[in-house]
Amino acid sequence: MPGWCSDLKYAAALGTSVWHVWRPSAARILALRKALAGRPVWVAASTHPGETRAACAWDSFEGEELPIGGVHASLRKEWPRLLTILAPRQPCRGPEVAAALADQLGLRAVLWSGGSGGGGGGGGGEADGGGAAAQGKLHKGAGQGGQEQQQEGRQQGQQQQGLQQQQQQQQQQQQQQQQQQQQQGQRAFPDLEGADVLVLDVAADLPLMYCVSEIAFIGNSLLEGCGGHNLAEAAVAGCAVVVGEHAGHFGQMAEELNQRT
Numbered sequence: 001m002p003g004w005c006s007d008l009k010y011a012a013a014l015g016t017s018v019w020h021v022w023r024p025s026a027a028r029i030l031a032l033r034k035a036l037a038g039r040p041v042w043v044a045a046s047t048h049p050g051e052t053r054a055a056c057a058w059d060s061f062e063g064e065e066l067p068i069g070g071v072h073a074s075l076r077k078e079w080p081r082l083l084t085i086l087a088p089r090q091p092c093r094g095p096e097v098a099a100a101l102a103d104q105l106g107l108r109a110v111l112w113s114g115g116s117g118g119g120g121g122g123g124g125g126e127a128d129g130g131g132a133a134a135q136g137k138l139h140k141g142a143g144q145g146g147q148e149q150q151q152e153g154r155q156q157g158q159q160q161q162g163l164q165q166q167q168q169q170q171q172q173q174q175q176q177q178q179q180q181q182q183q184q185g186q187r188a189f190p191d192l193e194g195a196d197v198l199v200l201d202v203a204a205d206l207p208l209m210y211c212v213s214e215i216a217f218i219g220n221s222l223l224e225g226c227g228g229h230n231l232a233e234a235a236v237a238g239c240a241v242v243v244g245e246h247a248g249h250f251g252q253m254a255e256e257l258n259q260r261t
Contacts, residue, residue: 023237024208032212035189039081042071043209045234046089047219071217072196083192085209087200089219094201107196112205114190210237217242 076082086109088097098109192198200209210216216234218241231241 024205024211028208029211032189032208035192036083036212037192039083039192040079041083041085041213042215042217043085043087043213043234043239044217045087045206045209045219047086048089049093076196083195083198085198085200085213087203087206087209091201091203094199098197098199101197101199108194109197109199110190110192110195112190112198112200112202207233207237210234210239213239215240215242 072082072084086097086101088094094111094113098111101107101109190198200206210233216237216239218231218234231243234241
């Protein structure tokens with residue numbers, strides 16, 4: 001799947017003036033493919049209220065000839081392991097969408113963010129007081145000279161203790177940075193075993209979903225007067241793009257993409 005666009009017109013449609021288009025790291029793509037375990041996948045992206053319900057049951061959405069809702073219900077008869085990745089246009093609706101799919105349609109819907117939490121192995125140990133104790137060995141001097149030595153010893157002990165704390169903080173920061181870098185490539189994904197729908201509630205990860213899918217439906221195109229959404233990101237990722245009949249001027253873009261293939 002390409003990570004670039006060979007036509008500046010479509011690169012501009014993506015909001016960039018260069019041909020390169022951001023794509024997830026190869027490690028993340030591979031990790032998600034392993035988590036999917038060979039399941040057939042399709043993406044329904046940028047869905048709006050109404051389309052979300054239609055995405056899973058043919059009869060739950062009236063007034064559409066080919067509601068995307070029948071796709072999951074009908075295709076899983078032939079592909080029982082089918083996984084639908086549903087990405088609402090407003091990611092904050094993710095929990096609401098997942099609950100509706102489960103309560104109203106009896107589907108097992110999993111939130112994408114459910115697998116991204118946790119990882120932080122807060123292994124940064126508490127500061128060790130042994131160093132300070134070791135510094136507490138002060139020479140017992142006689143009279144005023146002994147007191148001055150004690151003061152100097154305390155100051156040195158405090159300075160060294162402060163340095164130790166700084167070193168520990170730096171080590172903890174380095175560990176956190178390493179963990180974050182590892183999580184980008186090896187982040188724990190939600191358990192997809194038995195899931196019917198994966199609800200994407202993290203907008204930044206939509207390109208990752210395109211990279212593991214061959215088909216992408218772009219929402220806001222089923223209802224009259226909607227106007228569609230940009231197709232370029234899914235097309236650049238190598239997906240076959242599907243839109244409804246109310247995609248607005250993006251319908252023309254779909255026709256031009258078909259002419260180029």
